Amino acid sequence: MVKEKGKNIYDIASEAGVSIATVSRVLRGETSVLPETRRKVEDVIAKRGYRPSAIARGLTQKHTNSLGIVLPKLTNPNYAMIFTGAYDEATREGYVMSLFPWKSMDLKTGYDPMEVLAERRLDGLIMCVEYQKKESYDHLTASLENLSRYMPLVLIGCVPSELDYPTITYDMSLCASGVMEYLLEMNHTRIALLGGMKEDMGVMSRDAGYRAALEKAKLPYISSYRVYGDSTTRAGEQMLTEMLDGLQRAYWPTAVIALNDLVALGALKAAREMGLRVPEDISIIGCDDLFCAPYSEPPLTSINMHQQELGARAVRRLLRPDDKTRELAAWNIVKRQSSAPTEIV
Amino acid sequence: MVKEKGKNIYDIASEAGVSIATVSRVLRGETSVLPETRRKVEDVIAKRGYRPSAIARGLTQKHTNSLGIVLPKLTNPNYAMIFTGAYDEATREGYVMSLFPWKSMDLKTGYDPMEVLAERRLDGLIMCVEYQKKESYDHLTASLENLSRYMPLVLIGCVPSELDYPTITYDMSLCASGVMEYLLEMNHTRIALLGGMKEDMGVMSRDAGYRAALEKAKLPYISSYRVYGDSTTRAGEQMLTEMLDGLQRAYWPTAVIALNDLVALGALKAAREMGLRVPEDISIIGCDDLFCAPYSEPPLTSINMHQQELGARAVRRLLRPDDKTRELAAWNIVKRQSSAPTEIV
């Protein structure tokens, strides 16, 4: 921050020949200022390019006009969408939205980013609770509790129901069984599920939906069909290749549900390289409906999670709390050419 | 921001039986505190979950430990990469990095976001100067000048050379002729350039490189081969379709350079739908080397602009100013299967 002469409210006041209180009133657009006084002050402000310090203002007022959002990372465009939705809504409401990637949590910088967040004195914080392992759960609860004493919180993502904060969540279990039903209706009986870490709470809930659907359809749970791993394109490619390599052709799945579109893109490539036609030999379904999903070959069937809308809703929730605690976010399957009925038995 | 009892330095001081100066010293890890005094204070801090206000601290100190970065938008993963690079580097250096999408500039919220930026009193700001039209150039210069009185600036992107600030820029002209050379070596003589707004300064510089390469190769500039438009997948699809529709087959280009990978993906789809094989009938080259480039069909040749590194460099430049003013960023062609020598004459 560059300090320069002629840069604070005192300088403006003295140059305009008024008190700092009057400058402050002009700055905040109060109506109780004589037009000519206002003009005088505004002239000086413009001439000096003066901008009041949000820091000082934040100290006297009870709010800072800034919100925050914590997201796992930005390398998955999915999160960029959430941010964009939240940012736009915040701007519309007159707030500045700052982004805090979760990942900083892992850096051994010697401090807990949650504590840094508390220091910022935001007017509200949206936390995307994803990629959370059960082990780190206690730490999370403690952090949230302390944070909530400094600012209102809204949780989004696959939020465990024990967390008692205003929440907009997905029922990933329902979502997984929904996709399963879609595939079952198309006669698929060998359906694989690709990606995600076993200990991740959101992943666990998907697994539950997957297994429930199998059970309902009286199909066995075959552990070779459930491969865990990173949620990246590279991992998707590897996971499918290894799965197929490890199975007799008769047992190859006729459909693959990928944890997200990145994994699905990788799987698409792996399938092609194994000489499989999509969707004739194998259907592949992603999740998040990224911008590139319609542009893969074949175009990827995916799940639209309405992430931008989710971000916007979270902001509204933060600003206008209501009585509901847990709200469910919408999702829907976007059917494209990577999935089709199977004729393989 | 939620105000609560027992939440400021006075409360901690009185509970610990010391002065606020001592609490402040403990907080900042000064060594001049008696171990047992420190313990006493630390206990109270931990017990109360106390975090000092960064707002108040920012007021007394000459810095805020926070940097900002202005990017056009986040819907192109390209910018997410720049942010990620900048964010990580900032964290490493002990700074908080906030993101400010340019687009807010267009919103008719009645204020200039540049002014809001000045109010934040950041320790430094990285501005990505892209999608800038010549018309808005004066406004930009004025904004930058005023901003620079409040905080150090570093400009990145396709920065016009008239802007006299520390800058990390691309020579887009050189980059465009580089790609042209690569295609010319592969015997292409009908090369189209797709996307970008004509008035955009970065686009103008690419056009210059494109034309220079044509001239050098003694090839004519054919205006049908230069289509302007948005830099989105949808636009890319449309632009190529319309270009081909408007030309006799003998004049169809054998290679297309797209402004970015989004446009390239769209063009890939359009080509396919027009019955063209890539790369046999037409080569397509993108720019930015997005995560999905290796996963299109065929995998997309693109230009790696090292965006993450660019973000990191900008942060370093901000924190440790040197004498160089304009620095050039690296780029290189990533050759994949969407481009190949042509046999069409």
Add this chain to the structure above:
DNA sequence: CTGAAAGCGCTTACAG
């Protein structure tokens, strides 16, 4: 309609 003064929650010389 305008100003003098207190206060927001810290840090930082200055004494002791």
Add this chain to the structure above:
DNA sequence: CTGAAAGCGCTTACAG
């Protein structure tokens, strides 16, 4: 090693 006090740049009752 510790504390009293001034100050950072604003806002906001309170007078007038």
